[in-house]
Amino acid sequence: PPETRAAAPEQPRSGPAPVTDVAKLCVCDLLVAQCDVNCCCDPDCSAADFSLFTTCSVPIVTGDSRLCSQKAATYSLDVEANPPERISKLIDQVNPSIFCIHSTNYKQALSFSSPEMPTSKNFDQLLKKYGSATFSVEPDSWNMDTEPPNPSDANETYRYEYGVPIQTVDAFLRLPSPVVSSWCSDTNPAGFLINQATKCTRSISVEKCDNIQAVSMLFYINSSILAKCHEFVFQVNITVQSIVVQSLNGTRTLLNDSDVLRLPIILDELCINIVLGVSYHITYTDGGEIIEAAASFVLGAINEAALSIQQSFEISFTQVNTKPVPLSGNPGYVVGLPIRAGFRPQGYPFPVESLLAALVLNTNNYNQLTILRSTSSQDCLAEQGARTPVLFGYNMISGCKLRITAAMKCQPLTETLLDLLKGQSFPEYVASFGNSQAQDVLDWVPIIHFHASEQKMYTAFQTSCQIPVSLEIEVRWTKYGSLVNPQARIVNVTATTTTTTLKQLPSGRERTIPITSSVVFTDVSSPAEPGYKAWPTINVKLPFDFFFPFV
Numbered sequence: 001p002p003e004t005r006a007a008a009p010e011q012p013r014s015g016p017a018p019v020t021d022v023a024k025l026c027v028c029d030l031l032v033a034q035c036d037v038n039c040c041c042d043p044d045c046s047a048a049d050f051s052l053f054t055t056c057s058v059p060i061v062t063g064d065s066r067l068c069s070q071k072a073a074t075y076s077l078d079v080e081a082n083p084p085e086r087i088s089k090l091i092d093q094v095n096p097s098i099f100c101i102h103s104t105n106y107k108q109a110l111s112f113s114s115p116e117m118p119t120s121k122n123f124d125q126l127l128k129k130y131g132s133a134t135f136s137v138e139p140d141s142w143n144m145d146t147e148p149p150n151p152s153d154a155n156e157t158y159r160y161e162y163g164v165p166i167q168t169v170d171a172f173l174r175l176p177s178p179v180v181s182s183w184c185s186d187t188n189p190a191g192f193l194i195n196q197a198t199k200c201t202r203s204i205s206v207e208k209c210d211n212i213q214a215v216s217m218l219f220y221i222n223s224s225i226l227a228k229c230h231e232f233v234f235q236v237n238i239t240v241q242s243i244v245v246q247s248l249n250g251t252r253t254l255l256n257d258s259d260v261l262r263l264p265i266i267l268d269e270l271c272i273n274i275v276l277g278v279s280y281h282i283t284y285t286d287g288g289e290i291i292e293a294a295a296s297f298v299l300g301a302i303n304e305a306a307l308s309i310q311q312s313f314e315i316s317f318t319q320v321n322t323k324p325v326p327l328s329g330n331p332g333y334v335v336g337l338p339i340r341a342g343f344r345p346q347g348y349p350f351p352v353e354s355l356l357a358a359l360v361l362n363t364n365n366y367n368q369l370t371i372l373r374s375t376s377s378q379d380c381l382a383e384q385g386a387r388t389p390v391l392f393g394y395n396m397i398s399g400c401k402l403r404i405t406a407a408m409k410c411q412p413l414t415e416t417l418l419d420l421l422k423g424q425s426f427p428e429y430v431a432s433f434g435n436s437q438a439q440d441v442l443d444w445v446p447i448i449h450f451h452a453s454e455q456k457m458y459t460a461f462q463t464s465c466q467i468p469v470s471l472e473i474e475v476r477w478t479k480y481g482s483l484v485n486p487q488a489r490i491v492n493v494t495a496t497t498t499t500t501t502l503k504q505l506p507s508g509r510e511r512t513i514p515i516t517s518s519v520v521f522t523d524v525s526s527p528a529e530p531g532y533k534a535w536p537t538i539n540v541k542l543p544f545d546f547f548f549p550f551v
Helices: 002-007 123-130 151-158 206-211 410-422
Strands: 060-062 069-078 085-094 196-203 225-228 231-236 238-246 252-254 265-267 270-284 290-302 308-319 341-343 370-372 387-389 396-405 429-431 444-460 465-480 487-504 510-523
Touching (some): 206 265, 206 270, 238 270, 370 396, 370 465, 370 510, 396 410, 410 465, 410 487, 429 487
Parallel strands (some): 238 290, 270 308, 465 510
Antiparallel strands (some): 060 069, 069 085, 196 308, 225 231, 238 252, 265 270, 270 290, 341 429, 370 387, 465 487
């Protein structure tokens, strides 16, 4: 009866117990009630799913690394089994550090307290407690600090951090991607400061194209982004930056009126204005607040014969009042991406007021190390200015042919060949990592120059003339960091210029000599010695929150 329910005492709501069992923890379990690819600890994955995995993205799951002793769950794949099977083990790990926590004796700090639900009886009390501009969410017994709170500390609670899903008013910013197969899944959230590019396939038909949300522009811009995490006060609308229309034969045209929302419509057995690609660009502050969000669209058309389309999605981030610099890895270099390079400004290291000026990146070819690019003509004098970027991990060789006559002067020819081999502004430094910033001076490796002479001799000038004929660049790199996920780091770069001697050439005669450039990558990683155990270095400086939340 209603009167019985009213008289019954209200049961306090308690939150779920904190999960401290590593066998139940899974940091790669991102999709709700779905199996995440290569996530060997995902409880939603079946044995059939594990048989399709190629690796375990998270091979080991541990609890708090500051504990002296703790359990660890390890995951691996038995590829020799038919079909392949997942292997999970529970092992004990010992922390070798002398600074470790023996036990977690303050269980209340392992989880947040459940909020008190408002009712007709406690509403006035809650309003008095939480209705003001500021309030404390902790019990009075916890309040040991008599000093007033710092407003900047409150802002830290709501700032976006790296990898945190970008939140919208209804859920999160979607970046569709393939999961198990190539079909699109709309449950993939875009992570803050994580540049991503995905491609996936979506089923579609002309008869129903105007009712499919995922092919409409509105689906990607209709929800506002929260400027700060978990804070609904300030919201950022997604604006349309540009619209490109692609015809059935692949021709693309940039529209002048990007303010007009173009929705899918059926016209003459065609469905037009369907989304083929979306590119988000997010602008943020150094405080982790999103201030601008823009989207660029590629719209296309399909006919009745089309049963599916391929969509591409991309997201990038730029800090406000900064110039975006293309990266070649995060942090280590990725094979096939350009080597980033720069030069030291005049007067460095003084003054030191501006660390950003420590390394002015070379604006030639987007801050990249470049070499001579070969062309079909193979004429050196006609190829001046033709450069190609040096790609990490790719050994390269290029060249051209120089036709020398008796009328050529030695000094101008030498300067021309140096410009041909090194370019107009050969960099002085290369980035040791793919994401090295200009202000991190120690992350940049100087290029060491060597000179060599050939024994061969060509006849050309009345007196001997030394001209450069080749430039050999050697990039030495090593595997840096964990053996599970090593990162490529450049440790040494040398540039060797080889010259040759030219002598007198009879009048009216010509001679052709080859000019070459080459790049060689050398892995100088030291292999681990069998039976050798590397002990960690003890750092006696403890972090300020080392013992939090333990008593």
